[in-house]
Amino acid sequence: NGASFFFICIYMHIGRGLYYGSYMFKETWNTGIILLFLTMATAFVGYVLPWGQMSFWGATVITNLLSAAPYIGTDLVQWIWGGFSVDNATLTRFFTFHFILPFVVAGASMIHLLFLHQTGSSNPTGLNPNPDKVQFHSYYSYKDALGFIILFAALASLSTFAPNILGDPD
Known part of the structure; x- marks a missing residue:
């Protein structure tokens, strides 16, 4: 499904960042990791x-992991559940x-891009990229728009012609 495709792209982006040594730019890297956790x-x-059964038990197991937090674990789990077990209140909260988390992801993405423009991108050569810089707007704006269009076209064709290829076998 679309989420699996999105995470494949995120993992490739993180792999590229590890290969290029982007983790040395701490603000950019840390906002990227925060984006990973938010997504x-x-x-x-x-x-x-x-x-369904898979999602119900998935919610039960994953939210129960929070009960391992000292002192506040059980209260935190009950707050997320909206009661003493996974129920309709949990579904409403989820x-x-x-609905809210994609807006938080969009804001964190803007912060990530802000830090990226302040520090500059990493490159595989490790050389100073400052001598001949290309302005962000026009070149990179169009390049990013083209990448978005290609990604959207791939996802649209995948969901149109093979909708179950990335889905859960249930």
């Missing part, structure tokens, strides 16, 4: 929304989280 949270609450 994982969005995907998790979206996984629960069909409210619908809300699934």
Whole structure:
């Protein structure tokens, strides 16, 4: 499905960042890792929304992991559940989280790009990229727009012609 395709792209982006040594730019790298966790949270609450057996027990198991936090674990789990077990209140909360988290991801993406423009991109040669810089707007704006169009076309064709290829076998 679309979430699997999105995570494949994220993991390739992280792999490229590791290869290029982008982790040395701490602000950019840390906002990228925060983005990874936010997208994982969005995907998790979206996984629960069909409210089948797999999603019910997935919600039960994953939210129970929070009970391992000292002192506040059980209260945190009960707050997320909206009661003493996974129930309709949990589903309502997860619908809300699934609606709000993409806006948080969009804001974190803007912060990530802001730090990226301040520090500059990494390159595989390790040489100073400052001598001949290309301005971001026009060149990179169009390049990113073309990449978005290609990604969207690939996802649209995948969901149109083979909708079950990346889905859960259930």
